[in-house]
Amino acid sequence: MQGTVERLTVEYNTAAAQMANELTLLNIIRAEEDLPIYYTSISRLTGSVQLTASGGFNAQLKQASPVQATSATDAMAKTTGTTTTTATGTTTSMMTTTPQGLAGAQPMSGPTVAAGSGTSSITTVAPTSSMVNTVTDLTSRAVTSGGNVYMPSVGGQIVTGPSFDINILDTQVFYNGVLTEIPFSTVDNYLDQEYYDNQLLIRLLVDRLEFRLKNPVEHYQHPAGTLAKVMHNVASGIDENGNDMAEEFANEVACFKLTGLSEKKPDKTLAPLSRVTEYTDGKQRAIRIQDLAAFDGTKLDIDRPIPEDPASDHKVLIVRPSTEKRVAHIDLLKNCKNPVRIADPPETLPSTHDAVPAEPPADSLYAGAGHIWLPSEDSDGAVLVPVDIRIIFRSPDGVLKFLGRYLYSVEHDPTHTFRLGQQPLFSVNGKGPALVRTEVLGKHYFIADDENRRRNMIVLGLAEQLINLQKSATDRPVTVPVQWCLKAT
Secondary structure (H helix, E strand, C coil), rough: HHHHHHHHHHHHHHHHHHHHHHHHHHHHHHHHCCCCCCCEEEEEEEEEEEEEEEEEEECCCCCCCCCHHHHHHHHHHHHCCCEEEEEEECCCCCCCCCCCCCCCCCCCCCCCCCCCCCCEEECCCCHHHHHHHHHHHHHHHHHCCCCEEEEEEEEEEEEEEEEEEEECCCCCHHHHHHCCCCHHHHHHHHHHCCCCHHHHHHHHHEEEEEECCCCECCEEEECCEEEEEEEEEEEECEEECCCEEEHHHHHHCCCCEEEEEEEEEEEEEEEHHHHHHHHHHHECCCCCCCHHHCCCCCCECCCCCCCCCCCHHHHCEECCCCCEEEEEEEECCCCCCCHHHHHCCCCCCCCCCCCCCCCCCCCCCCCCCCEEEECCCCCCEEEEEEEEEEEEECCCHHHHHHHHHHHHHHHHHHHCCCCCCCCCCCCCCCCCCECCCCCCCCCEEEEEEEEHHHHHHHHHHHHHHHHHCCCCCCHCCCCCCCEEEEEEE
């Protein structure tokens, strides 16, 4: 039983892994072929083991055969007990005969009775003692001679059968989650694991970088928060100026490192403390214990200690504390060989400024690149503007579609599709045994056990986790799922 349970546990785990990997690859290939994506999952996979055992013991105990078995048998064969013979005649005669072959039998005499005309019959009777002995001998002889026979029997049966439910994930709650941007808390968890390559996370999870103006500057008079520039992370494409968008983004982030930063916004001011300690007639009153209990530092707080003089309460402000949270941040890698072009002036615009820095400003907030060059609005050339870089992540569904678009670009436009190092970001149909395989539109696709196997399986596993994070027991369809039950004996 122990070996059976261990074997079934491993087999069920392997089956679940193959199912999840193939479903993810299937949806990626569907995205490559511009087909709709469908999500299903096995919500329950259980196995049953039934063990039936039986045992038995049969025995034949034999005795020694009796003596003179042959004579007793012959005597029984020659003795009929009582014989009645009917003859037609006018006289009826009763006489006694001696049975033939009975050892020790004595002749018996008896009267002869004669009657008138009618039917005559002759009756022969065997001795009583001889018949009893014969039956006893034959009964003893029923057990034949020979040794005792012992026949033990043991039987068993093991019945195993998996049972699983397949859920179709098409609810509004599920799609609201799978189409929503990946929260940074999830990305931050991947960063802390140090299992995933940082550049891999940037290329796969980041949808775009938004550069928003910090404050207006000369020759670029726009309010703070204005979207100054957007860099899209695409698999392949050429913009309206003929620039390779995929190569541009890859070059820009080559010296960047995605990290997390703890950020806390300023506390929100609500009112002076005097509004609480002052009566409607303008007189001051002492602060009560229940008033102090409200300033617990979570919902309400004060910006400074309460003064001894109640008349100075107006200087103390009641604030609503803000909570600290983690936000996406970009750091500049040191000694990076790739050029960081984000601070370079546009090549298409003549520079009219003498103070064009050779490197990004050192006092910027993000990655030493908190300034970008933009075309001046009221003069020729470019102007250096301070910006905040906001990182927008893809949705889990967007990750699958990006991988599908990347596979399409690798096949149809490889010269304008970026690579991560010497290998592609994701690839199928390599050289070697197939680890995961699927079929779409009659064409077979597989992830091979080749030099790019590790990266392919990391990307596949990452996509699976992002989709699974949107699954919940409360989001399952109300309808009865498809159920299967298989049994093998």
